[in-house]
Amino acid sequence: MERAKTRVTIDDVAKRAKVSISTVSRVLNGLDRVHPATRQRIQAAVVELGYQPSALARGLALNRTHTIGLIVLNVTDPFFSEMVRGVEETAAAAGYSLLIACQPRQAEERRYHQLFTESRVDGLVLVALGVQRSDLDQLVARGFPVAVIQEDLGGDVPTFVVDNYGGGRLLADHLLDHGYRRIAYIAGSNYTPASADRLRGLRDVLAAHDLRIPDDYLVCGNFMSGSGYEPMLQLLDLPQPPEAVFAANDQMACDALRAARERGLRVPDDIAIVGFDDIILASYTTPTLTTVRQPAYEMGRLAIDAVLAASTNGPQPQRVVLPTELMIRESCGCLPQRGTAKGA
Amino acid sequence: MERAKTRVTIDDVAKRAKVSISTVSRVLNGLDRVHPATRQRIQAAVVELGYQPSALARGLALNRTHTIGLIVLNVTDPFFSEMVRGVEETAAAAGYSLLIACQPRQAEERRYHQLFTESRVDGLVLVALGVQRSDLDQLVARGFPVAVIQEDLGGDVPTFVVDNYGGGRLLADHLLDHGYRRIAYIAGSNYTPASADRLRGLRDVLAAHDLRIPDDYLVCGNFMSGSGYEPMLQLLDLPQPPEAVFAANDQMACDALRAARERGLRVPDDIAIVGFDDIILASYTTPTLTTVRQPAYEMGRLAIDAVLAASTNGPQPQRVVLPTELMIRESCGCLPQRGTAKGA
DNA sequence: GTGAAAGCGCTAACAG
DNA sequence: CTGTTAGCGCTTTCAC
Numbered sequence: 203m204e205r206a207k208t209r210v211t212i213d214d215v216a217k218r219a220k221v222s223i224s225t226v227s228r229v230l231n232g233l234d235r236v237h238p239a240t241r242q243r244i245q246a247a248v249v250e251l252g253y254q255p256s257a258l259a260r261g262l263a264l265n266r267t268h269t270i271g272l273i274v275l276n277v278t279d280p281f282f283s284e285m286v287r288g289v290e291e292t293a294a295a296a297g298y299s300l301l302i303a304c305q306p307r308q309a310e311e312r313r314y315h316q317l318f319t320e321s322r323v324d325g326l327v328l329v330a331l332g333v334q335r336s337d338l339d340q341l342v343a344r345g346f347p348v349a350v351i352q353e354d355l356g357g358d359v360p361t362f363v364v365d366n367y368g369g370g371r372l373l374a375d376h377l378l379d380h381g382y383r384r385i386a387y388i389a390g391s392n393y394t395p396a397s398a399d400r401l402r403g404l405r406d407v408l409a410a411h412d413l414r415i416p417d418d419y420l421v422c423g424n425f426m427s428g429s430g431y432e433p434m435l436q437l438l439d440l441p442q443p444p445e446a447v448f449a450a451n452d453q454m455a456c457d458a459l460r461a462a463r464e465r466g467l468r469v470p471d472d473i474a475i476v477g478f479d480d481i482i483l484a485s486y487t488t489p490t491l492t493t494v495r496q497p498a499y500e501m502g503r504l505a506i507d508a509v510l511a512a513s514t515n516g517p518q519p520q521r522v523v524l525p526t527e528l529m530i531r532e533s534c535g536c537l538p539q540r541g542t543a544k545g546a
Numbered sequence: 547m548e549r550a551k552t553r554v555t556i557d558d559v560a561k562r563a564k565v566s567i568s569t570v571s572r573v574l575n576g577l578d579r580v581h582p583a584t585r586q587r588i589q590a591a592v593v594e595l596g597y598q599p600s601a602l603a604r605g606l607a608l609n610r611t612h613t614i615g616l617i618v619l620n621v622t623d624p625f626f627s628e629m630v631r632g633v634e635e636t637a638a639a640a641g642y643s644l645l646i647a648c649q650p651r652q653a654e655e656r657r658y659h660q661l662f663t664e665s666r667v668d669g670l671v672l673v674a675l676g677v678q679r680s681d682l683d684q685l686v687a688r689g690f691p692v693a694v695i696q697e698d699l700g701g702d703v704p705t706f707v708v709d710n711y712g713g714g715r716l717l718a719d720h721l722l723d724h725g726y727r728r729i730a731y732i733a734g735s736n737y738t739p740a741s742a743d744r745l746r747g748l749r750d751v752l753a754a755h756d757l758r759i760p761d762d763y764l765v766c767g768n769f770m771s772g773s774g775y776e777p778m779l780q781l782l783d784l785p786q787p788p789e790a791v792f793a794a795n796d797q798m799a800c801d802a803l804r805a806a807r808e809r810g811l812r813v814p815d816d817i818a819i820v821g822f823d824d825i826i827l828a829s830y831t832t833p834t835l836t837t838v839r840q841p842a843y844e845m846g847r848l849a850i851d852a853v854l855a856a857s858t859n860g861p862q863p864q865r866v867v868l869p870t871e872l873m874i875r876e877s878c879g880c881l882p883q884r885g886t887a888k889g890a
Numbered sequence: 891g892t893g894a895a896a897g898c899g900c901t902a903a904c905a906g
Numbered sequence: 907c908t909g910t911t912a913g914c915g916c917t918t919t920c921a922c
């Protein structure tokens with residue numbers, strides 16, 4: 203009676219159905235043809251025993267884990283967590299499990315590499331990790347499926363980036379339309395392409411209008427919540443503060459909002475502030491935040507699709523640049539403020 | 547030269563070091579004593595070949611995957627994503643990988659069960675899934691390590707809940723201190739213990755002051771962002787609207803804030819609003835949100851600790867109730883509003 | 891159609 | 907101290 207101790211194996215099923223394990227394997231994988239009656243018996247046994255093949259044993263035999271790895275900087279950033287949702291749902295729908303690891307940027311960059319060498323995953327999605335193409339050489343050389351998000355590695359590894367440059371231009375154009383001329387930038391870091399490209403978009407638009415960003419209008423946070431506060435204060439303390447501030451992401455833009463408010467400034471009347479990402483927070487601040495939307499969920503979905511395709515049909519590198527969308531709200535000065543009468 | 551095709555196995559290392567695979571296994575696992583010189587050779591070979599044991603093979607042999615599974619309702623909720631961070635960091639620090647799956651509440655509740663039967667994980671952390679004790683019977687009976695967060699299953703499975711009842715009382719007392727008497731509640735659902743316990747706390751405190759919540763002051767959202775808006779409108783449309791609104795979580799409280807503002811009401815002057823969770827958003831709204839903090843990261847950490855302990859020393863059920871903390875901000879009427887002068 | 895047997899890469903007795 | 911060998915649970919030729 204009490205067999206409970208150990209797991210139900212394919213042998214148990216075979217015994218119960220009075221066949222060999224190879225036949226059980228056959229019906230499980232639907233490969234060869236099996237006599238209908240035998241199939242019946244086996245399927246019945248499977249159900250009765252509640253049998254589930256061991257992913258480990260199967261993985262070892264097939265050299266496939268049906269698991270994909272996701273390495274992300276920080277699950278806490280709403281922008282990334284939305285992306286994780288896209289990754290998870292897509293992988294799950296395809297019958298894949300998701301192994302997730304958070305890797306601080308400066309860490310030994312081998313963590314994801316290990317997931318591969320240990321055969322834990324069939325493919326890898328790397329998000330905004332600051333990896334170089336050379337870090338991926340071994341993986342790519344062995345034909346291991348990898349996709350990167352928010353990191354532009356050129357051609358031969360599937361890459362999904364948003365049009366950061368274009369997004370920067372969108373915002374810049376819009377600020378210029380409002381008549382702002384003195385525009386400052388709160389960078390996310392000094393080495394992240396995303397931050398740099400957004401800045402480049404801003405700069406190019408300004409340049410086309412014979413404007414430029416003075417050095418002291420360039421300050422830097424670290425993309426994380428809270429990190430936009432001090433830089434904003436620096437800007438406000440300048441002899442001639444900017445008329446508008448463009449933060450490299452929404453979290454920092456919200457910090458800027460807070461800093462401005464604490465200084466007694468009204469946004470956008472005294473100073474305009476815009477962000478990037480369109481996280482949920484951007485719709486809940488006062489004033490609501492004008493920003494650029496990135497298709498986070500979509501990027502996650504595409505990356506998984508790419509990895510899955512690569513692990514089936516062989517590698518098919520591609521580089522997809524996703525479009526951004528300007529989300530006009532109150533903080534740029536566009537919409538009338540709701541609620542608290544501003545003129546009072 | 548070109549061996550690149552296949553993975554580096556323990557045999558390769560053995561051959562290179564001119565020993566048997568068992569000796570390699572020994573030094574890798576540091577079990578038996580091995581001659582220093584041999585050890586040297588083997589370690590050198592490992593490095594030279596860049597050898598990493600296959601997690602699959604090792605798992606199959608040991609019946610341990612060094613992976614733990616996390617099943618969570620929704621990674622997108624900042625409260626949960628902070629918890630995920632706690633789980634991930636703790637697991638990683640202990641050398642464990644994290645398999646993550648999101649499971650909608652109403653779904654076939656067998657998803658996590660499968661992770662176990664397929665031997666994909668050594669343990670499971672279940673977050674706010676609405677599981678019953680009976681759903682876990684098979685796992686518990688087999689001594690499989692499970693911990694649940696934000697779901698009270700009684701004694702014999704490690705449980706980590708926050709003191710929802712106490713948190714509800716904290717907020718209720720505070721609202722009463724402000725002099726509010728007509729208090730409404732926006733529930734997260736009608737069947738979630740978390741939401742029910744918070745309400746119970748509120749009710750008990752009111753009852754102690756001979757107050758009660760009229761039926762039309764009880765409305766319901768679904769905990770998710772956006773779901774507090776309509777319920778709040780219902781409250782505001784009442785012949786006699788409440789003086790204060792207690793939302794079961796911050797996301798809904800923020801929706802309530804928005805709804806009130808769109809109706810031209812000033813918070814907290816015309817109506818007070820409080821939430822629960824203390825997500826980052828609560829510090830960025832206008833007015834900032836008075837709420838109750840839950841130790842999300844901590845809960846994640848504790849759950850992993852419990853699972854890991856159980857998978858080593860055998861099961862050690864416990865039930866931990868974590869304390870909550872009242873975070874007093876502006877939306878209750880306590881602090882002076884910053885920035886936009888409210889008296890003007 | 892179905893079974894026997896050889897791996898997949900590793901660990902763990904059991905001998906030397 | 908170190909090598910031999912038998913599994914772990916499954917897939918997959920190769921025979922029958």
